[in-house]
Amino acid sequence: MFDYQRAFIQFALEHRILRFGEFILKSGRRSPYFFNAGRFATGQSLIQVGRYYAQAIIGSRIDFDMLFGPAYKGIPLACATAIALAEHHGRDVPYAFDRKETKTHGEGGKVIGAPLHGRILMIDDVISAGTSVRESVALIAASRASLAGVVIALDRQERGEGAVAATAELEANHSVPVAAIITLDTLIEYLLEQGGRSAELAAMQAYRAAYGASC
Numbered sequence: 001m002f003d004y005q006r007a008f009i010q011f012a013l014e015h016r017i018l019r020f021g022e023f024i025l026k027s028g029r030r031s032p033y034f035f036n037a038g039r040f041a042t043g044q045s046l047i048q049v050g051r052y053y054a055q056a057i058i059g060s061r062i063d064f065d066m067l068f069g070p071a072y073k074g075i076p077l078a079c080a081t082a083i084a085l086a087e088h089h090g091r092d093v094p095y096a097f098d099r100k101e102t103k104t105h106g107e108g109g110k111v112i113g114a115p116l117h118g119r120i121l122m123i124d125d126v127i128s129a130g131t132s133v134r135e136s137v138a139l140i141a142a143s144r145a146s147l148a149g150v151v152i153a154l155d156r157q158e159r160g161e162g163a164v165a166a167t168a169e170l171e172a173n174h175s176v177p178v179a180a181i182i183t184l185d186t187l188i189e190y191l192l193e194q195g196g197r198s199a200e201l202a203a204m205q206a207y208r209a210a211y212g213a214s215c
């Protein structure tokens with residue numbers, strides 16, 4: 001685990017972005033933990049999360065021309081990441097996001113921000129079974145731009161449509177890399193390292209055994 005990943009988990013726990021308990025996921029799976037990116041809800045937490053995404057992007061070495069944040073949770077994340085890339089990594093890249101409903105008046109259309117062009121790096125929150133990200137990827141596929149990769153805060157390393165991980169399916173189906181600030185494995189490693197949360201750790205391990213991908 002890198003120092004920035006440990007710091008990110010601590011930051012997510014402190015802000016109750018990451019919580020342990022019982023949660024029903026979009027896939028219907030019952031999970032002992034939940035990561036709520038909607039709680040990056042202050043100026044300071046957006047500054048921080050943008051820096052973590054930027055670090056994950058630089059570490060991933062993915063080549064890209066612009067950022068795209070899918071509605072809704074990807075929007076502030078892409079925005080914060082664009083700021084961090086410009087401020088800390090000397091990369092002033094364009095960014096765009098979509099709206100859920102197509103607008104027929106004013107500027108019209110579905111995409112707001114920079115026109116989609118070149119290689120798009122998608123910024124999203126979490127991948128579990130991969131349903132949300134598949135929808136956003138379809139939007140890029142329908143444009144003239146190409147998808148360079150996907151960067152998320154948390155890869156839950158769960159099975160997608162088949163036995164392999166949703167992220168592995170995405171990589172195979174679209175020939176693009178998927179990078180994450182942290183994964184379920186990172187979280188389990190953190191709990192093992194910290195000690196003292198044995199009930200949460202056991203629940204996470206049981207969840208991984210039930211829904212984790214075969215690779």
Ligand code: OMP
Pocket residue numbers: 024025026027033034035036037125126127128129130131132133166
């Ligand atoms: P999939 O579409 O199954 O990959 O689920 C990912 C989406 O579920 C995310 O974009 C979130 O909207 C939501 N989600 C979280 O926000 N945090 C979690 O820890 C888990 C989920 C989830 O429902 O799986």
